[in-house]
Amino acid sequence: MAPRVLVSDKLSETAVQIFRDRGIDVDFMPEVGKDKEKLLEIIGNYDGLAIRSATKVTEKLIEAADRLKVVGRAGIGVDNVDIPAASRRGIIVMNTPFGNSITTAEHAIAMIFAVARQLPEAHASTSAGKWEKSKFMGVEITGKTLGLIGCGNIGSIVAQRAIGLKMNVIAYDPFLSPERATELGVEKVELDDLFARADFISLHTPLTDKTRNIIDAAAIAKMKDGVRIINCARGGLIREADLVEALKSGKVAGAGIDVFETEPATKNDLFHLPNVVCTPHLGASTMEAQENVAIHIAEQMSDYLLKGAVANAINMPSITAEEAPRLKPFVKLAEVLGAFVGQVTESAIKEVEILYDGITADMNTKALTSAALAGLIRPQVSDVNMVSAPVMVKERGIIVSEVKRDKSGVFDGYIKLTVKTANNTRSVAGTVFSDGKPRFIQIKGINLDAEIGRHMVYTTNNDAPGIIGLLGTTFGKHGVNIANFQLGRNRPGGDAIALLYVDEPVSETVLDEVRAFPEILSAKPLVFDV
Numbered sequence: 174m175a176p177r178v179l180v181s182d183k184l185s186e187t188a189v190q191i192f193r194d195r196g197i198d199v200d201f202m203p204e205v206g207k208d209k210e211k212l213l214e215i216i217g218n219y220d221g222l223a224i225r226s227a228t229k230v231t232e233k234l235i236e237a238a239d240r241l242k243v244v245g246r247a248g249i250g251v252d253n254v255d256i257p258a259a260s261r262r263g264i265i266v267m268n269t270p271f272g273n274s275i276t277t278a279e280h281a282i283a284m285i286f287a288v289a290r291q292l293p294e295a296h297a298s299t300s301a302g303k304w305e306k307s308k309f310m311g312v313e314i315t316g317k318t319l320g321l322i323g324c325g326n327i328g329s330i331v332a333q334r335a336i337g338l339k340m341n342v343i344a345y346d347p348f349l350s351p352e353r354a355t356e357l358g359v360e361k362v363e364l365d366d367l368f369a370r371a372d373f374i375s376l377h378t379p380l381t382d383k384t385r386n387i388i389d390a391a392a393i394a395k396m397k398d399g400v401r402i403i404n405c406a407r408g409g410l411i412r413e414a415d416l417v418e419a420l421k422s423g424k425v426a427g428a429g430i431d432v433f434e435t436e437p438a439t440k441n442d443l444f445h446l447p448n449v450v451c452t453p454h455l456g457a458s459t460m461e462a463q464e465n466v467a468i469h470i471a472e473q474m475s476d477y478l479l480k481g482a483v484a485n486a487i488n489m490p491s492i493t494a495e496e497a498p499r500l501k502p503f504v505k506l507a508e509v510l511g512a513f514v515g516q517v518t519e520s521a522i523k524e525v526e527i528l529y530d531g532i533t534a535d536m537n538t539k540a541l542t543s544a545a546l547a548g549l550i551r552p553q554v555s556d557v558n559m560v561s562a563p564v565m566v567k568e569r570g571i572i573v574s575e576v577k578r579d580k581s582g583v584f585d586g587y588i589k590l591t592v593k594t595a596n597n598t599r600s601v602a603g604t605v606f607s608d609g610k611p612r613f614i615q616i617k618g619i620n621l622d623a624e625i626g627r628h629m630v631y632t633t634n635n636d637a638p639g640i641i642g643l644l645g646t647t648f649g650k651h652g653v654n655i656a657n658f659q660l661g662r663n664r665p666g667g668d669a670i671a672l673l674y675v676d677e678p679v680s681e682t683v684l685d686e687v688r689a690f691p692e693i694l695s696a697k698p699l700v701f702d703v
């Protein structure tokens with residue numbers, strides 16, 4: 174059955190065409206995002222949800238979205254999506270980080286000019302028949318200092334444009350490297366330095382606990398008199414009440430505000446203040462940007478739904494369409510290794526170490542680790558996948574580490590999973606053979622070569638003569654057909670293990686009969702999704 178996608182916000186219809194061309198069933202309902210009840214009623218029919226900012230992807234909506242695999246935001250900010258709730262349900266949330274950057278940067282530059290020359294007010298006055306030539310005395314931007322708070326995709330573009338306009342650009346961004354700052358031609362500064370030196374300040378950070386109210390009364394007090402402030406990033410970065418006061422006192426000479434603490438902003442104390450230019454969250458609103466983000470999100474979502482490729486996901490490592498086929502058998506292997514340990518471990522897991530040897534070390538190990546963790550905790554929480562597993566593992570306080578090393582044995586590469594509980598440490602290693610199928614190559618440090626089937630039985634026993642016969646006879650007596658039988662031991666007469674690949678699940682009655690033999694220490698039924 175073809176995957177089904179709902180477009181619930183006003184996206185360019187190019188997105189709809191892309192979904193159709195890729196063979197995806199798509200419903201284009203650009204108004205339904207605002208109708209919470211209707212959306213709740215229909216969301217269960219879809220594998221994908223394509224949105225802008227009007228649709229609120231709440232926990233309640235996610236709970237009703239039984240089939241949903243991916244939420245695609247045609248744009249950057251995902252503040253309208255409950256990411257933790259989506260992650261817990263294994264739903265990928267992706268955005269389009271680059272499609273509207275130029276457009277938004279241009280809006281910030283437009284705001285700088287509008288505020289420097291009071292363009293909207295001058296227009297309103299002139300159109301009203303007043304000829305108030307002396308009222309609208311502006312400032313040049315040439316030679317002025319622009320302070321950027323946040324210098325990522327959009328901030329960098331604003332910097333480049335502003336430098337072209339002969340401004341001096343300084344930037345506060347803890348994650349901006351000195352090399353990148355030099356390359357852009359901006360001076361990296363501390364925040365207080367920026368406040369003290371900037372004639373114009375433009376915000377370009379996400380809204381986080383650290384950036385909320387980054388401009389408040391205390392920050393404004395540190396700024397130059399007559400500073401002008403632009404926000405085309407997110408409402409909440411500026412404490413609006415404090416800005417209003419500073420505009421009224423003249424400390425701040427002007428502000429260009431595209432985003433608001435509460436949106437839609439239909440009433441706001443910033444409105445109608447002299448030299449405040451407001452736009453209704455128009456940063457990304459150009460034909461070009463909307464076309465870009467629609468194309469990007471439709472392609473990304475289609476790639477995921479049809480090929481398992483993951484790009485620009487907020488809650489899952491990326492997997493390119495090219496690497497997806499090569500990675501797939503190793504994702505299965507990682508999941509199977511996790512599933513083995515998850516099924517044989519009965520006490521709480523404290524630590525997980527995943528060793529990537531040889532070719533596996535050069536693969537997308539983040540994705541492989543996510544798959545191993547999903548296999549590991551699936552016996553405890555059935556509804557888990559590569560998206561939700563890392564979140565769930567973290568919630569349980571399990572420490573996860575990855576180790577990578579060059580090829581060290583006969584295999585081109587293998588993955589070894591070691592899990593520590595309060596009582597013991599358990600390990601299992603496996604690889605993928607040329608047939609593309611995963612194999613166990615080591616369990617408890619004992620080498621073997623075991624094909625993996627859907628139903629298996631794992632026994633630990635003392636190495637003694639007759640174990641093969643004993644297991645074979647018991648299973649045979651109960652009509653259990655053994656497809657493959659692998660044995661291993663650490664030394665003659667020492668610890669031994671057996672892995673039996675059986676055609677059907679083995680009942681507890683049969684396993685109890687096996688467990689009753691004195692040489693058998695444990696017998697565990699296993700199920701693998703292969």
Ligand SMILES: NC(=O)c1ccc[n+]([C@@H]2O[C@H](COP(=O)([O-])OP(=O)(O)OC[C@H]3O[C@@H](n4cnc5c(N)ncnc54)[C@H](O)[C@@H]3O)[C@@H](O)[C@H]2O)c1
Binds near residue numbers: 250348349380457458
């Ligand atoms: N107005 C609009 O319509 C519109 C359109 C697109 C994007 N946006 C918003 O613009 C903002 C920037 O988008 P982007 O694509 O440049 O994002 P980005 O992730 O590329 O850049 C954000 C930058 O902020 C920096 N940063 C993070 N925390 C910081 C802190 N505490 N102090 C200083 N810098 C910090 C990061 O290091 C990063 O370099 C986002 O909030 C985005 O949602 C708004």
Ligand SMILES: O=C(O)CC[C@@H](O)C(=O)O
Binds near residue numbers: 248250273454
């Ligand atoms: O979709 C929009 O118009 C706003 C987009 C913008 O805020 C974003 O974060 O990409």
